[in-house]
Amino acid sequence: MPPAVAPYEREDVRRATGETLRPGGMALTERALALCRFPAGARVLDLGSGTGATVARLRQEGLAACGLDCSPTLLALAKARQAPLIAGLATALPLADGVLDGLFCECVLSAVNQPEPMLTEIARVLRPGGCFVLTDLYLRPGPTAQAGVPGCAGGAVYQDVLLERLSRHGLVPLRFEDHTRLLADLTCRLIFELGSASKVLSMITGRDPACSGGPKPRFGYCLVLAAKESL
Numbered sequence: 001m002p003p004a005v006a007p008y009e010r011e012d013v014r015r016a017t018g019e020t021l022r023p024g025g026m027a028l029t030e031r032a033l034a035l036c037r038f039p040a041g042a043r044v045l046d047l048g049s050g051t052g053a054t055v056a057r058l059r060q061e062g063l064a065a066c067g068l069d070c071s072p073t074l075l076a077l078a079k080a081r082q083a084p085l086i087a088g089l090a091t092a093l094p095l096a097d098g099v100l101d102g103l104f105c106e107c108v109l110s111a112v113n114q115p116e117p118m119l120t121e122i123a124r125v126l127r128p129g130g131c132f133v134l135t136d137l138y139l140r141p142g143p144t145a146q147a148g149v150p151g152c153a154g155g156a157v158y159q160d161v162l163l164e165r166l167s168r169h170g171l172v173p174l175r176f177e178d179h180t181r182l183l184a185d186l187t188c189r190l191i192f193e194l195g196s197a198s199k200v201l202s203m204i205t206g207r208d209p210a211c212s213g214g215p216k217p218r219f220g221y222c223l224v225l226a227a228k229e230s231l
Contacts, residue, residue, distance in 0.1 A: 005125040009073045021051045022076075022107035022135065024182035029106065032133040035175065036227055038063055047093075047122070048108030052078035058104075059083060060136040068093065088134055091117040096127045098218050102131040105114035110137045110155040113148045118165040119169040126228040130172050138162055139185070142218040153219060162224070171226040 006011050018025055038044065040062040046054045051069025051074055060064035066084040069075055078085050088094055091114055112118055124134060137156040157165070163173045188202045213222055 008069065008219040009071060012151070012193045013190065016193045017186060019051050019109070020106075021050045023221050024135075024179060024185070026053070026057060027182065028135045028179060029057060029104070029133075031177075031223060032104070032135075032225065033061060033096070036102060036131045038102055038131070043099060043151075044102040044104065045093075045100055046088055046104045048105060049078070049085055050074045052081040052083045052201070054104055055083040056081050056104060063102075090152055091121060093103050093121045093125050095154040097124055098130075100125050100130055101127060102118060102133065104133045105136045106133070107110070108136070109134060110120040110157075112155060115155055116169075119165065119171065123170045123228060128172075128228055128230040130228045131223060132166075132224075132226040132228065134166075134222075134226070135179075136162075136222060137160065138222050140180070153217075154199075156211040156217070163223075166226050171231045172229050173224060173226045175223070175225040178220055178222040179223055180220040183219065 014021065017023075017187070020026060020029075038061070042063050044063045044065045046058065046065065046067040047181055049055050049069045049221075050071075052182050055065050055067040067078070068086050068088045069078075070087065070089055071229065072087070073088055074084055078141055086094070088107070090112060103126055107124065109115055109118065126132060137153050139156050139158045159176065163176065166173055187197075187200060194200055
């Protein structure tokens with residue numbers, strides 16, 4: 001059998017998400033830019049750059065921005081932007097230590113199988129005081145999610161677990177904002193495209209809701225700003 005297509009590579013999903021492939025489009029990217037106040041020429045990486053929408057926006061801001069993604073499909077779609085995008089893995093970033101002033105990771109961490117090595121790499125390439133921008137799914141108080149699901153929400157964790165995980169890797173949380181409304185808006189568009197809520201949940205979790213027993217997790221969406229701890 002051919003390998004399953006990742007959710008963010010599906011045409012119907014891209015119709016719902018738009019070019020950013022995430023809840024809220026560029027709304028939280030703009031919010032982060034306003035909060036971080038990067039100086040002109042700051043070196044910034046968009047990790048999991050997808051179609052290159054964030055990289056293009058960062059460069060409009062006068063930043064020395066580039067992107068990295070592991071999906072040949074999305075990198076091919078991004079070629080038209082003529083932005084500096086490279087193929088690579090989040091667990092082995094092709095960058096020297098401490099070279100970045102900022103790093104964006106938008107709706108990526110919860111989808112990876114190895115969040116710990118990824119965060120180690122993020123902390124390694126950021127300079128002390130560098131800004132880490134994370135937008136992602138997280139688990140809201142309620143039923144306990146089953147760990148290890150293969151979907152794009154398989155790595156979602158509770159707020160306290162997420163912030164502790166960042167701190168453990170030398171990424172000091174400065175701000176946590178809940179933006180679950182943006183997730184709800186996108187969910188409605190996905191239901192329209194895919195045809196039912198159960199199909200959306202199956203895509204996100206990698207499981208058929210009809211065959212999954214027990215309570216369902218409550219997903220939220222957040223913006224987190226953190227700073228690489230100073231030496």
